[in-house]
Amino acid sequence: TRPGCLRGRTIVSVDSGSELFLRHATRTFLEFGDFDRCRRELVERGRAFASTARASRAKIAAVGHAFVQDGATVLVHGASRVVMALLARAASQKHFSAVVTEGRPDGAGAGVAAELRALGVPTRVVLDAAVAHHLEACDAVFVGAEGVMENGGIINKIGTLTVATCAKAMRKPVYVAAESYKFARLFPLNQKDLPEALAAPACSETGAEAPACDYTPPQYIKLLFTDLGVLTPAAVSDELIRLYS
Amino acid sequence: RLLAAARDRVSFEAVVVDAPPDLAGRATLKTLYDLGVPTTYVFLHAAAAELARASLVVVGADAVFSNGSVLARAGTFAVAALARAANVPVLVACEAYKFHDRVQLDAVAANELVDLGAVGGGAARKRHLRYDVTPATYVSAIATEHGLLPPSAVAVLVRELGAAEDKG
16 A cells, blocks of 8 residues: 555655655765755755756646647546646647546546646547547547656556557557656566566456556657656666766 | 576576587586576577577677677577567676677678688588677667666767766
8 A cells, every 4th residue: 555645656756756866965065064054955955856846847848738739639548747737738829639548447537537628628538448449530649657767668557558559559659748857767678577566456346457557668659758858768768877877 | 697696586497598609508508507597408490489488588798889789699689589579578788898889780790700611522611600780679678787778878878988987
């Protein structure tokens, strides 16, 4: 069971975010003779890191909204607040419609659809199993990420790999919106390499089981929108080497 | 060494794929036997069936080029291609000093020729290329002392290590 403050999300981003915060806070000179000064410096750096993290969503929306074209239909999977910020920014400037997956077992799709409708975006909620059928009429897929892997792949809500595989088969681009603190030092080679914490199954009310997340390899992802800019999956490892060195 | 470390943490089975004339796999077989790992030994031409039931392929490398392609003992590309066909990930284990800023697209541009002597009563000589080049798309990950990298990150690491050298 996960702490309530995570609101159903996984610990991957907390892990990677904490690691990056530690590096950020201790990266430069800290050898002040005075302990109080050192403490104030650390608190200052912590606040700077937190405000950068908070500002990321707006930055991502700024770089990513251009990829929602006027008159397009976007498919959304999962309930990412980053994706919502991006679509909200796009909705303020152009007309588009949305197809949202139901998102079983937690059924988060309904909430996402309500938010999109409130923004004036015509939205339909579809069965997870009907994604392939509806992708034909869509122009692009937008998903968030629980964690971005070293090779540019992502860990995200179960069903993301399904959507991405169908999108690739139909030549629809898959765009991922994720803050850079989600860049993790993880490198799954296949589904069974997911960290223990994510492998735990989330059961639906009918007893059907699946892990909470799946791993989508980089070849299914077109671009990642991050606060570091628009990156190809290959560029993620470049950024990671820089972030962690 | 990688295998010894893995052996301490998990139990696994191994398949050693070997090929003449070097038959370098015999040394690997001995190492695995000494570690107590249940091992199967096959020649390359019989490897397809073994790869179908493998969950991971581990190979070494003699060099890794900047485009992520891997120069290794002849036969490596064949194993990687079989692995890809069976949807098995391929892990290349090699030290970062083997990363080269050159790019090589095929095995013929630069290689070593091994002469295995005359055949057909001196009418021809039996020759064999020592290395082959496995394209980056067949490689799932490269394990170096700096961590796991995707093949696309090789050029990045070469750049970073070069920069570190220039500074220090």
